[in-house]
Amino acid sequence: MARYTGPVCRLCRREGVKLYLKGEKCYSAKCVFEHRPEAPGHRARFRRKPTEYGIQLREKQKARRIYGVLERQFRTYYRRATRARGVSGEVLLQLLERRLDNVVYRMGLASSRAEARQLVRHGHFTVNGRRVNIPSFQVREGDEVAVHEKSRNLPRLKELAGLGAQRGVPDWLEVDHEKMKGKVLRLPKREEIDVPVQERLIIEFYSR
Numbered sequence: 001m002a003r004y005t006g007p008v009c010r011l012c013r014r015e016g017v018k019l020y021l022k023g024e025k026c027y028s029a030k031c032v033f034e035h036r037p038e039a040p041g042h043r044a045r046f047r048r049k050p051t052e053y054g055i056q057l058r059e060k061q062k063a064r065r066i067y068g069v070l071e072r073q074f075r076t077y078y079r080r081a082t083r084a085r086g087v088s089g090e091v092l093l094q095l096l097e098r099r100l101d102n103v104v105y106r107m108g109l110a111s112s113r114a115e116a117r118q119l120v121r122h123g124h125f126t127v128n129g130r131r132v133n134i135p136s137f138q139v140r141e142g143d144e145v146a147v148h149e150k151s152r153n154l155p156r157l158k159e160l161a162g163l164g165a166q167r168g169v170p171d172w173l174e175v176d177h178e179k180m181k182g183k184v185l186r187l188p189k190r191e192e193i194d195v196p197v198q199e200r201l202i203i204e205f206y207s208r
Contacts, residue, residue, distance in 0.1 A: 078092060081203075100145070125148060143184045145181065171185075173185060
């Protein structure tokens with residue numbers, strides 16, 4: 001699959017903001033962005049003032065990189081958002097937040113969305129008692145997400161459950177870290193989605 005496999009800290013520098021792509025390292029003093037916040041490339045300082053199109057493009061790329069979504073997938077989310085009821089930008093972010101890999105990350109059972117994606121692909125999680133290994137699976141209100149019974153004794157998942165209990169969980173989720181499971185209480189509101197993205201610019205980008 002055409003997925004970015006290079007240094008992810010470079011992506012944060014390119015967007016000019018922390019995207020928290022490396023889990024615990026992003027919260028520590030070892031974070032590369034803390035020491036080198038400038039854009040990568042030896043000609044970064046000579047870049048021209050961004051155009052309106054460039055600003056919209058950067059917002060779209062930022063959202064894609066935060067959630068680890070390919071361009072074709074992201075465009076599909078945009079189309080679904082514009083057809084649904086409500087504000088298109090908010091609906092777009094809700095669709096991204098409802099991805100199973102993101103829900104696992106929000107529950108505190110993975111240090112990053114990339115790790116959550118890997119854990120889901122390896123079949124370590126269930127939705128309503130059924131094993132699901134598709135990271136883009138859309139959870140719904142009332143769904144129960146849990147670590148598979150055979151995976152609960154894995155040292156890494158035990159460690160993540162302990163760290164997740166300290167990190168906190170958004171209000172639209174209910175999580176029991178001891179039992180390694182959680183429930184989707186409702187859809188997230190815009191103010192509960194803490195991603196540094198202006199979704200209005202993304203809608204404008206695709207509406208050109």
